[in-house]
Amino acid sequence: MIELKRLVGGYSPEKPIINGVDLAIKRGDFFALLGPNGSGKTTLFKLVTGQLPLLEGELLLSGKPLSSFTKLEKAKKIAVLTQELQVSFDYTVEEIISLGRYPHQKGLLKSLSKKDKEIMQQVMDVTGVTIHKNKQFRKLSGGEKQRVLLAKSLAQEPAILLLDEPTNHLDIKHTFHMLDLIKEWQHTKGLTVFAILHDLNVASLYADRLALLHNGRFLEVGDADTLRKEEQLEKVYDVLIKAGSHPVVPKPQLLMTPKLEDKKEIYSFDDNFKFDMDDKCIHVQSFKPLRSISNGVIGEGIQWHRHFCNFHVEKNYNCDNPVKDIEEWLYQKKIPTEQSVGMMTAVELSDVVIYKKEIKGIAFMAVITAGVGNAVDITNIELCQSPVTIGTINIMLFIDAHLTDGGLVNGMMSATEAKVKALHDLEVQDPISGTIATGTSTDAMVLAFTQQGEKTPYAGSGTLIGKGIGHLVYEGVTKAIQKYRKRIGQHAW
The missing domain is CATH 3.40.50.300 (P-loop containing nucleotide triphosphate hydrolases)
Structure with a gap:
């Protein structure tokens, strides 16, 4: 025209x-x-x-x-x-x-x-x-x-x-x-x-x-x-x-x-976090915003966050509107929703595993709760007919490193692989199929990075960051499941 x-x-x-x-x-x-x-x-x-x-x-x-x-x-x-x-x-x-x-x-x-x-x-x-x-x-x-x-x-x-x-x-x-x-x-x-x-x-x-x-x-x-x-x-x-x-x-x-001069303050990884916990909530606060990837109830996707919360709910919790519930709980605690990742679990929060480690100059911290009452083998196509119960393996992982968005996805894959390996070695079974479970029906995870240091798009199994993620997740999930089993008195799974 x-x-x-x-x-x-x-x-x-x-x-x-x-x-x-x-x-x-x-x-x-x-x-x-x-x-x-x-x-x-x-x-x-x-x-x-x-x-x-x-x-x-x-x-x-x-x-x-x-x-x-x-x-x-x-x-x-x-x-x-x-x-x-x-x-x-x-x-x-x-x-x-x-x-x-x-x-x-x-x-x-x-x-x-x-x-x-x-x-x-x-x-x-x-x-x-x-x-x-x-x-x-x-x-x-x-x-x-x-x-x-x-x-x-x-x-x-x-x-x-x-x-x-x-x-x-x-x-x-x-x-x-x-x-x-x-x-x-x-x-x-x-x-x-x-x-x-x-x-x-x-x-x-x-x-x-x-x-x-x-x-x-x-x-x-x-x-x-x-x-x-x-x-x-x-x-x-x-x-x-x-x-x-x-x-x-x-x-x-x-x-x-903006093309700002590179005067970013390098801050201490250990001093950046404040940890609060009671029987209702684990709250990890970062004083600096962290680049995060998550499938939490709120704060999902790739965003910047400063507050990371794992809320305890009863096993018979009504799942009609978990987003609204977590927003209300955050409001009661005066934690800003828009800066938060929120997840929930029926696991007793006192069984939390906090695992810190420095690997070749890179600091890692994992905060994990885990239970396997609703363990699932994702390769089994049969669905559980009973109501879905609240989850069980919730992983918060904090890392002093700088990743691209693709690197964050890499890191999520590495963490998932390590979680599956822990379930395999502990012989956690899907009660429907009787096969080894790959997770639970309601797992949640967040990986949060300081974005300090040299930027990298890689966090897979062939990298130091990926290996560190795998190590902390494997050790943390293993210890958390062992604490869960000890509490409920199970000896065969």
């Missing part, structure tokens, strides 16, 4: 800002133009909108040169929403929006028809500006003005919507409301969108395709996964960038890291 062929342009023929860009935007696409200040985004936008003349190349609309369209023809096809919020005359909101219907009005008087008014009301309703329709435009806030101008653009019923950083004056709520609305019109009306967006994460969520502009040229044109190329983004924006995945939408999201 829109084609840019070897486009060259700018404010001076001697020094063009845009230097030979090629681009094709299909009908119904949402296309985002990205780049830092000075990259040429606004210049390219003005070339596309016709505010600047082309020095070289072609700009085609539906296969025809844009210059061949009359102003009225262009107005019927293209609506433009810029950052400029000033209006020369003292119009009301309704009068501003009525200007969007001008290209469709017929006759000399250009009066509003019934259809015009219906469309105006529709766009005022969907943009949430109906309440302001009789107000003077100049008296509105920046965000309200932007929504009025969007309504005016939509009132044109354009085939193409050109947006120049349309959310600059909007808060988070109205930013997403506006872009959700534009996406809906894109899908339901086949609207083609060409937008300059400065927020890379927003662009990732909404754009079907995007282009990265650098020094007047496209470095790359592609889908949102283009934003996973960290080195390229760092080159363009001169900022340390880490690309990750959105937890709900299959799109990348970017984290920017």
Whole structure:
């Protein structure tokens, strides 16, 4: 629908800002133009909108040169929403929006028809500006003005919507409301969108395709996964960038890291922890945030945490809402939920095993409770028909090392292997199959790292960190199960 062929342009023929860009935007696409200040985004936008003349190349609309369209023809096809919020005359909101219907009005008087008014009301309703329709435009806030101008653009019923950083004056709520609305019109009306967006994460969520502009040229044109190329983004924006995945939408999201001087305080591993325990909770507090990987009831996934809690519950505990229960228990203890990993067990907390060791300069600490009343062989496809009981092998492992996210996953695998080895050597059986158990039905684990020292992506069985994890987990789980067995007086399993 829109084609840019070897486009060259700018404010001076001697020094063009845009230097030979090629681009094709299909009908119904949402296309985002990205780049830092000075990259040429606004210049390219003005070339596309016709505010600047082309020095070289072609700009085609539906296969025809844009210059061949009359102003009225262009107005019927293209609506433009810029950052400029000033209006020369003292119009009301309704009068501003009525200007969007001008290209469709017929006759000399250009009066509003019934259809015009219906469309105006529709766009005022969907943009949430109906309440302001009789107000003077100049008296509105920046965000309200932007929504009025969007309504005016939509009132044109354009085939193409050109947006120049349309959310600059909007808060988070109205930013997403506006872009959700534009996406809906894109899908339901086949609207083609060409937008300059400065927020890379927003662009990732909404754009079907995007282009990265650098020094007047496209470095790359592609889908949102283009934003996973960290080195390229760092080159363009001169900022340390880490690309990750959105937890709900299959799109990348970017984290920017300030270039701070490397003056990180190296702190003592032993002095970093405070340990509190009663018959209801084991609480390990870290004074410094730790990078953690966990499958706890709360705090699951890979996050930063400072509080690690293992709560005791009775064997007949109702499992309807464990997340809510742990949040309430944390609140009672004045422990911030958002900084916590929380797990639960029916094992007596007095049977906890705390195991510390330094292996070739790396400090480790394990805090483990274990019972095997609901032991399971995961390879056995038969499920236990009785109600699930509360678990049993809960592992907290703290390590003075620096791992990547991939290294954290490596570490979790190493810890799991060591746990399975302990169950094997202790001959813990699945009561359903009679085979050696691999765990229990409700195991929980957290590995937490100080992120001090040299970063490594490896924590498997061939590494010192992996071996250390394996050793502490094996020894800790073994001792915890032995304490559990001694308490309940079992001698055959």
